[in-house]
Amino acid sequence: MNRILSIVSTSLAWALGILWLFPLLYAIWASIHPSEFVTRFELFAPLTLDNFREAWNQAPFLRYMINTVAITMLILGGQLILCTLAAYALARMEFKGRALVFALVLMQLMVVPEILIVENYQTLAGLKLIDTYWGVGLPYFASAFGIFLLRQTFKTVPEDLENAARVEGCSLLGTIWHIYVPLAKPTYLAFSLVSISYHWNNFLWPLVVTNTEKSRPLTVGMSIFGAPESGVDWAVISAGTLISVGPLLIVFILFQRQFVQSFMQAGIK
Amino acid sequence: MNNTTRQIQAWLLLLPALCLLAAFTHYPVIRTVWRSFAGSGVRMSDTLHLDNYRYLLEDEVLLQVLSNSFWYAAITVPVSIALAIAMALWVNTKLRGVGLLRLAYFTPTLLPMISVANIWLFFYSTEIGLLNNILGYFGADAVNWLGDPDISLYSLMAMTIWKEAGFFMIFYLAALQTISPDLYHAAALENASRWTIFKRITFPLLMPTTLFVLVNAILNAFKLVDHLFILTKGGPNNSSNLLLYYIFENAFSFFDTAYASALTVLLLIILVFLALLQFGVLEKRVHYR
Numbered sequence: 001m002n003r004i005l006s007i008v009s010t011s012l013a014w015a016l017g018i019l020w021l022f023p024l025l026y027a028i029w030a031s032i033h034p035s036e037f038v039t040r041f042e043l044f045a046p047l048t049l050d051n052f053r054e055a056w057n058q059a060p061f062l063r064y065m066i067n068t069v070a071i072t073m074l075i076l077g078g079q080l081i082l083c084t085l086a087a088y089a090l091a092r093m094e095f096k097g098r099a100l101v102f103a104l105v106l107m108q109l110m111v112v113p114e115i116l117i118v119e120n121y122q123t124l125a126g127l128k129l130i131d132t133y134w135g136v137g138l139p140y141f142a143s144a145f146g147i148f149l150l151r152q153t154f155k156t157v158p159e160d161l162e163n164a165a166r167v168e169g170c171s172l173l174g175t176i177w178h179i180y181v182p183l184a185k186p187t188y189l190a191f192s193l194v195s196i197s198y199h200w201n202n203f204l205w206p207l208v209v210t211n212t213e214k215s216r217p218l219t220v221g222m223s224i225f226g227a228p229e230s231g232v233d234w235a236v237i238s239a240g241t242l243i244s245v246g247p248l249l250i251v252f253i254l255f256q257r258q259f260v261q262s263f264m265q266a267g268i269k
Numbered sequence: 270m271n272n273t274t275r276q277i278q279a280w281l282l283l284l285p286a287l288c289l290l291a292a293f294t295h296y297p298v299i300r301t302v303w304r305s306f307a308g309s310g311v312r313m314s315d316t317l318h319l320d321n322y323r324y325l326l327e328d329e330v331l332l333q334v335l336s337n338s339f340w341y342a343a344i345t346v347p348v349s350i351a352l353a354i355a356m357a358l359w360v361n362t363k364l365r366g367v368g369l370l371r372l373a374y375f376t377p378t379l380l381p382m383i384s385v386a387n388i389w390l391f392f393y394s395t396e397i398g399l400l401n402n403i404l405g406y407f408g409a410d411a412v413n414w415l416g417d418p419d420i421s422l423y424s425l426m427a428m429t430i431w432k433e434a435g436f437f438m439i440f441y442l443a444a445l446q447t448i449s450p451d452l453y454h455a456a457a458l459e460n461a462s463r464w465t466i467f468k469r470i471t472f473p474l475l476m477p478t479t480l481f482v483l484v485n486a487i488l489n490a491f492k493l494v495d496h497l498f499i500l501t502k503g504g505p506n507n508s509s510n511l512l513l514y515y516i517f518e519n520a521f522s523f524f525d526t527a528y529a530s531a532l533t534v535l536l537l538i539i540l541v542f543l544a545l546l547q548f549g550v551l552e553k554r555v556h557y558r
Contacts, residue, residue, distance in 0.1 A: 013359040017373035023388045086286035093279040108294045110544045118520045118529050119297035142289035201381035203495040219383040234391050241384045264443035
C-alpha cells in the first residue's frame with residue numbers, strides 16, 4: 001500500500017513539473033520550427049532560426065535589453081547604498097523617533113509604488129523625469145524590504161567588532177563599510193537576486209512612465225511586440241519571448257542553487 | 270562621542286532613504302486622498318466635494334470589478350497555497366532528480382508575466398490555439414477561453430496559479446527545513462501514517478508560514494495585473510477586470526484622475542485591512558500550539 005502511494009505521489013510530482021515547464025518548452029518548440037509546425041508536433045520537423053532573426057528585426061530588442069539592464073542596475077545600486085545607510089541607523093543607533101521611522105518605512109511593504117501610479121506619475125512629470133531611466137528607477141530606491149532585511153542582519157553583528165574599529169579610529173562610514181558590509185554578504189546577495197528578478201520583470205510602472213524606445217524596458221517592449229494588431233505570427237512571438245527571458249533564464253539556470261537559497265533566506269527574514 | 274552628534278549622524282544616514290520614501294509613498298498617499306475629495310476629472314476644483322465617492326457608489330462596473338477581484342483572490346490563493354505545500358513536500362524529499370523538479374516548479378516565478386502571457390495567449394486563442402486543438406482532437410467543441418464572459422476570468426486564474434505556486438513553494442521549503450527530524454523519527458516509532466504525520470506535525474508547524482504566504486498571496490492578487498494587458502484587457506465587458514487594472518484604465522485611458530484616486534483610496538483601505546489582519550489578529554492566534 002505504502003509503495004503504491006509512493007509511486008502515485010512521485011508520478012504526480014513529475015506530471016506537475018512537466019505541466020509547469022510546458023509553456024516554456026512549448027515556446028522553444030514553436031520558435032525553432034517553421035510556423036506551420038506551431039500546432040503540429042512531428043519529431044522530425046525541420047529546424048530553423050528564422051523566427052529569431054525575424055523577431056530580432058521586428059523589434060529593437062537590443063535597445064530594450066540595454067534599457068532593462070541599465071534600469072535594473074540603477075535601481076539595485078541605489079537600493080544597496082540607501083538601504084545600507086538606513087538599515088545601519090535603524091539597527092545600531094539610538095535616536096528619538098526610531099520606532100516611528102521604522103513604522104513609516106515598513107508601510108512601503110504594503111503600499112508599493114505601483115499602486116500609487118497616478119500621483120507618482122504627476123511627481124515625475126513635475127521633475128521632468130518621464131521617459132528616463134531615473135524616472136523608472138527612483139520610486140524603488142528606498143526599498144522597505146531591503147532596509148528591513150539588512151537591519152535584521154546588522155543586528156546580529158557583534159558590537160565588540162564595531163567598538164574595536166572605533167578605538168582604531170575608524171569613522172562611522174568606515175565602520176559600516178569595513179565591518180558591517182562584509183559580514184552581511186549573503187544578505188546582499190539574496191536581496192540583489194530578488195531585486196534583479198523583480199525589476200527585470202516589472203511592467204506596470206515602466207509602462208506608465210516610459211513613452212519611447214529611449215527608456216522602454218523589455219517587458220513594455222514585449223507588450224507592444226505581442227499585440228495582435230502588430231500581426232506577427234506565433235512562431236515569431238515565441239522567439240521574441242525567448243529572447244526577452246533568455247538572459248535572466250540563463251543566469252538562473254547557472255546559479256539555480258543560490259537563487260533558490262536567496263529567495264528562501266529573504267523569505268524567512 | 271556625545272549623544273547629539275550621534276543623533277545628527279543617525280538622521281543623516283536615514284535622510285536619503287526617508288526623502289525618497291516620503292516622495293514616493295507617503296506624499297502620494299496623502300495626495301491621493303486629497304485628490305479624491307478635491308479633484309474632478311483631470312483638474313482640481315476649488316472646493317472639497319463628494320462627487321467621486323458618490324460616483325463610486327453608483328458605479329456598476331466597479332461592483333463587477335470588486336466581485337471579480339474577490340473571486341480571483343478566493344480561488345487563486347487557496348489553490349496556489351495547496352499546490353505550493355505539495356510541491357515543497359515533494360522537493361524536500363530525496364527523490365532522484367529533485368533538482369530538476371525544483372527548477373521546473375520555480376521557473377514560472379522568474380519569467381516576466383508579460384512575456385509568458387504571450388505564450389498563454391496562444392494556448393487560449395480560439396482559431397488556432399493549442400487548447401482548442403487538443404479539445405478538437407478529442408472531438409469536443411472549441412471554447413472561447415478569453416472571449417466568453419463566463420470563462421475569461423477563470424482563464425486568467427489558471428495562469429496566475431501557474432505563475433504563483435512555485436514562488437510560495439520557496440517559503441514552505443524554507444519552513445520545512447527548520448522542522449526537527451526528531452519529530453518524524455518519533456512519529457515513525459509510533460507507526461503513524463503519512464496523512465497523520467502531515468496533519469499532526471507538518472501542517473501545524475507550517476502554520477506561521479501559511480499565514481505569511483496567505484497575506485502576501487492576497488496582496489499579490491490585488492497587485493498583479495500584468496497579464497490582463499496581454500490576455501483580456503479586462504474584457505469582454507469587464508468580465509475579467511481587476512481593481513488595479515481598473516484604476517489604470519481610469520487614470521490613463523479615460524483620463525479621470527480624480528475617480529482613479531477615489532478607487533486608489535479604496536484599494537489602500539483594503540491593503541491596510543490586510544496589514545492589520547497580519548500584524549494584529551492572526552499573528553497572535555496562529556503561533557505554535
